[in-house]
Amino acid sequence: MRISTQWLQDYLKLDIPADELAEKIERTAVEVDGVIRPNAGQKKVVVGHVETCEPHPDSDHLHVCQVDVGEAEPLQIVCGAPNVAAGENVIVALPNSWIGNHTKIKKSKMRGVKSNGMLCALDELGFDEKLVPKEVADGIFILPEDAKPGEPVFSYLGMDDEIIDMSITPNRGDMLSMNGTAHELAAIYDQTPTMPTVDLHEDANDDIDDQLEVRIDADQRDVPQYKMRLIKGVHIQASPLWLQIRLWNAGMRPINNVVDATNYVLMQYGQPLHAFDYDRLTDGQVNVRLAREGEHLTTLDGEDRELLPTDLVICNQDTPICLAGTMGGLETEVTDQTTNIALEGAVFDAVKIRKTAHNHDLHSEASMRYERGIDHGMTETALDAAAAMIAKLGNGTVARGVAVGRDEDVQPVTVTISLAKINHVLGTDLDLTTVTDIFNRLGFSTTVADQTYTVVVPSRRWDIHLPADLIEEVARIYGYDNLPATLPTGQPTIGKLNETQQMIRDSRKMMESAGLTQAISYSLTTEAKAKAFALHASDVTKLDFPMSSERTTLRLSLIAGLLDDLAYNNARKEHNVALYEEGRVFYSQPEQVRPKEIEHIAGAITGSMVPKSWGVAEQPVDFYAIKGIVAGYLKSLALAGNVRYVASADHPEMHPGRTADIYVDDQLVGFVGEVHPATAKAYKVRETYVFELDLTALIALPKARQQYQPISKFPSITRDVAMLIDDQTTNAAVVALMRAKGGAHLQRIELFDVYNGEHVPAGKKSLAYTLTYQDQNATLVDDEVTQAFEKVLNALQTELGAEIR
Amino acid sequence: MSLQDRLTELRDQGLADIKSADVLKKVNQVKVELLGKKGPITEVLRGMRDVAPEERPKIGAYANEVRDKLQAAIDHRRSELEQAALNKQLAAEQLDVTLPGRPAVQGQPHVITQIITELEDLFMGMGYQIVDGDEVEEDYYNFERLNLPKDHPARDMQDTFYITKDVLLRTQTSADQPRSLENHDFSKGPLKVLSPGRVYRRDTDDATHSHQFHQIEGLVVDKHITMADLKGTLILVAKTLFGDQFDVRLRPSYFPFTEPSVEADVTCFNCNGKGCAICKQTGWIEVLGAGMVHPHVLEMSGIDPEVYGGFAFGLGPDRFAMLKYGVDDIRNFYLNDVRFLSQFYKKG
């Protein structure tokens, strides 16, 4: 909503710089997008009088003009506009002037003839193309006859105005008008505004009753008010310049005197009005109803629209002629030939108009206001004001009376609130005088009994109906700057993370200390990627109406997103990347639309985790590196159960020989391994290792009770064993056997070598372990250890076919 | 020669030998030769039997004195030589300390997490509980219970990803607040919650829009919560995130779930309030929205607005991070370029 500060002077005495006014509005009422100064940056643009205008000797469209710019000598300027003529007052950009958006005008020659400046059209002075009246769009702008040559041109065009561009919140529809804004500023600056008056003269001999018949076939809620006036003998023409200026500074294009009058009154009162060509209304008959399935209407913009049953339409003899509150129909449009006007002033239901505007993508000044609500108490006044203005501008007459399709009894709203409640909510200590004064400034009448206000809110503030609304009024007029700043008091509460939140935080720290950086990827992805790397099979949750094909489905796994991140990095020559993500995956649940949201933690590593540096070789990540990270992390969780890694070829996106499912006892909690080379290629990543863990499950699993174990005071004894063993025999099998046969004093088994290169027969590998024996209560005797160790060696040979070396 | 003279001679010769020993080995050799069991001093003491008995204590004391003196000289010489050797070694062991250290492998938290964590800690310190709601919510909780019925015009302000007509991706983390309200036992004290998390809007991704971003919403409800408390809280948030030197201003705004509603601006950190492109020449930057909980929201959760009241506020960590660090494209937060992620090293 653009508010002209010059127009505001009709209402209030505001001797305040526009920027200051804007800041005040912003702090007290609504957001301000900025202050527009149409002449900003433009210099040396003056009124010129065209003394002579001769055809250019070498051109069929250029003219050579001698232009009086208030100097001793006229300026010679070459002009190509079709409408340039001697005797006109025109806009002259002098030599070395700045116009429009940083354009400098210099002396030049046009086809050999000197041109000392330029005659300008409005768009050359920075006017938005959408605001320039159509009849002057194709040529230079002709200034009024009384314009004085040599004077700056800006005041003649309203370009010296300062316009405050307000961004109106949905609750402050009352400020979508000059009147509303004036009331607001009057409250802020404690003034009494001068409101516009209506000077309507009805033609006593011309009664509307026999000529217009209005019927409402919609319910009270949809059309609470519908009234029409009839204006006769109107001469359609361009509006006077003062009116055009007010409209274009308000962001509206001047059209003709009738449309301009309705737009002007719209700006004044915030009341949308619509003018019909009365002679196109057969039998002067109008009815309003909801549209029927399959009906069509061609709107003003020439578009043929199929109407919806939620659209309110204005009809002539039950044929739609206008989309209520949004756009008129082409058939009954006011044209140059129109002489008689049927003028509509109505109130339509906000939700209905909102739907129509949305469904037909028709957002107009009218629909915007109806959607936010309008002042029901001002509809007839605005209708009268527009009728009077049309009659005056078009030399017409207003028929006597109003054709009323529906009227309503508009009553002010009464709200009661105690002074104590206001202070209680605001944390202030305001007295009765202060608060009463605020209500007075707002124009709300009050009665006070027992420290409690009964406030009568005028219909122009339809947003106010609750005590809380009044508290807001008091707060903002009193000033948020003047509120004290305190912190809540009352019964203290303890703020701490719950177990899940704490474990998520700890998990993130563990991952970071292991060298992985946190990524946050998109939860929405393609259906294929959403399903990829899923720990468990599940249906996916899909958007009903996605914005793009890339973001349609909620993920079941975090890995796909991490691979996208890796690909992004690889494409930018970052080949050493270690990322983890902690976030939700979305498993569908039977019979439910809402999925089960499960916290997962996943990692993806490609290249070397150790950055290249002097004296240190890069260490390309491998299965055992990422498994070490996972194992270290799982250890930090202190799970009571036993963590197992089981080779798995069941994940289609994973390398079948380099992937392990991770179990805690018998519960599957995740997997770790290398991404399948084919998958890696599809995701455009290099060799990549990943893991994904069900964090929600890990958090729920029982934790080991932690208890101090006394450290043995007695020395330990170690024995090393190296063996040749079948390549297919796993470390887990060897360790399990050693544990089973190791005896009571076997404390630790450490693998220190794995080898299957030279000197190892095919199908075999060499493994070497250190076994540590210790007794908690006594010094171990060498013989005891030797006996226990022999048992292990025998078992390895007999049960696993190991060849001890 | 008397024994005494012999001892004096041994002492003087020994001291000279010790002084001239230039390596530790020689010092040790001198020690063995002089003070060993077969050494000359032991030899001298063996000759005591020829001395008159009354002279013996005197000679014995003098022999001990000579032995101690020699021992002290040996210790001193040894430490001198050790120190010299150490000095020589140290001189040879000089490094170029400006060579880079070997990198320790260390990851780091995402910048958005850093901001969320900082605010979580701030608010937990003030007795708030952290609440995590679901990302897939019912329309009823995301909108209707927050005083946004189906046809409310403010719904245009936030275009929504729907799964079905009643289920959606939450557009605000306050979607969980109606549940907090209805589940809270006010006999145990006030409700103070902070809800950080992911939210979604039906937007086309560009430099300033993202279909996925984060929100932190706070809610306090008790018998005596004031707008002044809200103001104080917002000032604390702004100062925690941006620094003490910045001013905060409140402006009226509109949110369906609060009345009165305000937006909070902080002084533009780029121009210190003078006006620049970042703050659109206003000197202020909008950082959060807030207000006093709308009585309808309380009523819908079964709470009597005549007795209880409270405030709510919401802010966007993505926007905070953009403002605080001058990030010019919101997509950076979700592309996870390591060159981007590694720039924000603070705390987890």
Ligand SMILES: [Zn+2]
């Ligand atoms: Zn700035």
